[in-house]
Amino acid sequence: MSDPVLVTGATGNTGAPVVAGLRGRGHRARAASRHPDPADADAVAFDWSDDATFAPALTDVRAVYLVAPAGAADPVPSVRPFLHLAAARGVRRVVLLSSSAVERGHAGLGEIHDLVAGIFDEHAVLRPSWFMQNFVGDHPLAESIRRTREIVTATGDGRLGFIDAADIAAVAVEALTASEPVGEDLVLTGPESLSYPEAAAIVSEVLGQPVRHVDVTTAELARRLASAGYSAEFSDMLAALDGRIRAGEQDLVTTTVRDITGRTPTSLRHFLAGHASRLASSP
Ligand SMILES: NC(=O)c1ccc[n+]([C@@H]2O[C@H](COP(=O)([O-])OP(=O)(O)OC[C@H]3O[C@@H](n4cnc5c(N)ncnc54)[C@H](OP(=O)(O)O)[C@@H]3O)[C@@H](O)[C@H]2O)c1
Incomplete structure (x- = not known):
C-alpha cells in the first residue's frame, strides 16, 4: 500500500468523504482530528493550535488535504509552520480547501493559497461555492x-x-491521487x-x-x-x-467537478x- 495521505478536518463536511473516498480506492488515509476515533487505526490527534501534533501526523506522508482552522481570525500563523514542516518531511503534494470567494493573495485562505503554491510544485487549490x-x-x-x-x-x-461537499471531496480525491496534478486553481460549483x-x-x-x-x-x-x-x-x-x-x-457555474471526476454534480x-x-x- 502507498504512503498515507494526511487528511486534516477529517471529521468535517469535506474531510470525512475525502477519507472515505481515499480508502474506497485502496489508499491509506490518515484521519486528523482533535478527537481521533479510537476505533480507526489510521486516525491521528491533530490540533492547529498545538504545533507539537504536526510532526507525528506528517510521518511518512506524501500528500496532504488541508482544511485550515475554520472560524480562526487569522489561520496563517498556525498553517505556515505546518506547511514548512510538511515540505521538510517530504510531503510532495498539497490540496487546499479554499473558497470561490477568495482569490490567491487575499487575507486568510488567500494567503494560505499563496503559501501552498509557493512551497509545493504539486498543489491544487479547491475554491468551492x-x-x-x-x-x-x-x-x-x-x-x-x-x-x-x-x-x-x-x-x-x-x-x-451551491455545491454538495461530497462533490468537492470527489475532486479532492482525484487531486490527491492522480499521477499528474489535475489543475492548480479550481473553482467548483x-x-x-x-x-x-x-x-x-x-x-x-x-x-x-x-x-x-x-x-x-x-x-x-x-x-x-x-x-x-x-x-x-x-x-x-x-x-x-x-x-x-x-x-x-x-x-457562476463551472464544469470542473464533471471535468475532473466524470460525475454529474x-x-x-x-x-x-x-x-x-x-x-x-x-x-
Ligand atoms: N460552508 C461553506 O459554505 C463554505 C464554502 C466555501 C468554503 N468553505 C470553507 O470550507 C472550510 C471548512 O468549513 P466547514 O464549515 O465545512 O467545516 P468542516 O470541515 O465541516 O469542520 C471543520 C473541521 O475542522 C476541524 N478543526 C476545527 N478546528 C480545528 C483545530 N483547531 N485543529 C484541528 N482541526 C480542527 C474539525 O475537526 P475536529 O473537530 O474533529 O478536530 C472539523 O473536521 C472552511 O475553510 C471554509 O471557509 C466553506
Whole structure:
C-alpha cells in the first residue's frame, strides 16, 4: 500500500468523504482530528493550535488535504509552520480547501493559497461555492430553517452555485491521487446557479412546509451571526460575503467537478431530498 495521505478536518463536511473516498480506492488515509476515533487505526490527534501534533501526523506522508482552522481570525500563523514542516518531511503534494470567494493573495485562505503554491510544485487549490450542507447541519442557516422556517441572508436575489461537499471531496480525491496534478486553481460549483429565494422554494417543496427567504442588510446579518455565537470579526466577514453575492459576483457555474471526476454534480433539490429529515429536526 502507498504512503498515507494526511487528511486534516477529517471529521468535517469535506474531510470525512475525502477519507472515505481515499480508502474506497485502496489508499491509506490518515484521519486528523482533535478527537481521533479510537476505533480507526489510521486516525491521528491533530490540533492547529498545538504545533507539537504536526510532526507525528506528517510521518511518512506524501500528500496532504488541508482544511485550515475554520472560524480562526487569522489561520496563517498556525498553517505556515505546518506547511514548512510538511515540505521538510517530504510531503510532495498539497490540496487546499479554499473558497470561490477568495482569490490567491487575499487575507486568510488567500494567503494560505499563496503559501501552498509557493512551497509545493504539486498543489491544487479547491475554491468551492457555498456548501449545500449549510442547509442541514449546524450552520446558522440550517438552524434558522429548523427553528423559524426562515432563510435569512443579505443576498437579495443574487445567485450562487451551491455545491454538495461530497462533490468537492470527489475532486479532492482525484487531486490527491492522480499521477499528474489535475489543475492548480479550481473553482467548483454545483450544476446550477440559484438565489436564496429560489433555494427557499426548493426547501419548502422538499419539507412540505413553507420556508421563506428574509432579506436583511449586511449590518443586520452580522448582528444576527454575532448573537448566534460567531466572533464579531467573523460575522462581519460572512455578512460582507453576502453583499458580494447580492452584487452578482458569485453567479457562476463551472464544469470542473464533471471535468475532473466524470460525475454529474448533485443538484440542490436532489441533495435536500436525500437529507429531508435533517431539514426538519436537529442532526
Ligand atoms: N460552508 C461553506 O459554505 C463554505 C464554502 C466555501 C468554503 N468553505 C470553507 O470550507 C472550510 C471548512 O468549513 P466547514 O464549515 O465545512 O467545516 P468542516 O470541515 O465541516 O469542520 C471543520 C473541521 O475542522 C476541524 N478543526 C476545527 N478546528 C480545528 C483545530 N483547531 N485543529 C484541528 N482541526 C480542527 C474539525 O475537526 P475536529 O473537530 O474533529 O478536530 C472539523 O473536521 C472552511 O475553510 C471554509 O471557509 C466553506
